């Protein structure tokens with residue numbers, strides 16, 4: 001399908017509550033959306049880059065710039081690129097996975113809408129609904145954490161993920177396990193906040209039967225994770241370290257991880273995410289879908305991804321209301337701890353025009 005126009009749109013989405021991780025606190029998400037217009041359909045992409053380069057080297061202003069100056073012109077110069085060819089067209093430009101993922105997602109959405117195929121159908125979804133976990137930020141006190149966790153469990157979430165960092169790890173985990181019992185599916189996310197020297201402290205989490213500990217060490221310290229895996233019993237899950245199917249294969253073969261968090265933005269798109277899924281399934285490594293506080297657009301695509309067969313652990317695919325009082329799409333609402341996989345063409349939903357207009361802070365057209 002010939003691309004006739006591309007729109008970059010910035011939206012400002014206030015969070016229902018501050019979200020604190022080991023690398024900072026978010027109160028509002030400044031999100032870049034990509035809309036591609038073709039002769040047959042329009043498509044939407046969501047860039048998950050943060051405002052500052054703390055989760056990874058990417059940040060939203062840089063994503064907008066690289067899309068405007070390099071990525072969009074390259075894809076438009078190709079005329080009518082198939083979605084599966086976008087990654088190859090963009091390969092000469094190094095890095096910028098989140099920017100590339102947003103553009104590929106928009107081209108894929110347009111192509112699938114024109115063909116009348118859903119994201120789930122394209123990715124190989126085998127479930128009509130997916131079980132949902134929730135990510136709980138670092139809090140000011142254990143009582144406040146216990147109250148937040150209780151609220152999410154009351155909403156029906158089937159798995160709790162606690163953000164941890166040095167000084168906030170064993171005590172909150174012990175408190176949650178003691179209050180909510182041994183059957184609670186519980187995991188932690190360190191976002192690279194520890195070093196191998198903290199192995200003894202991390203081993204103190206072993207008695208709490210966690211599903212996994214996510215990205216304890218620096219994203220580039222794959223061998224450190226291999227050594228840490230020898231010193232703790234909790235399975236190690238990698239997030240920031242896995243930016244491609246090649247990374248996943250190497251990390252698994254080295255013994256650096258026993259679980260993988262798949263985030264399409266981090267790895268360059270939903271098609272690479274599918275390849276990582278396939279590599280992990282081939283190695284018997286379970287995967288789950290990570291989240292980056294997406295709007296309903298990214299959430300729709302993530303829920304479709306999470307319906308693939310190897311996604312055997314609940315993901316961070318929360319309801320829209322976990323982060324936003326009012327989403328830019330029809331909200332995702334938890335039903336019995338699950339979200340329905342959209343079945344319509346492409347993403348299966350579009351932004352609600354009035355809502356999108358309310359949160360839009362800038363738009364620009366990059367016509368052919």
Ligand SMILES: O=C(O)CCC(=O)N[C@@H](C(=O)O)c1ccccc1
Nearest residue numbers: 055135191290291292293294316318
């Ligand atoms: O539910 C969500 O969308 C957020 C899940 C979550 O905790 N994401 C974390 C992470 O490190 O995985 C994150 C949050 C903000 C920014 C980057 C990453």
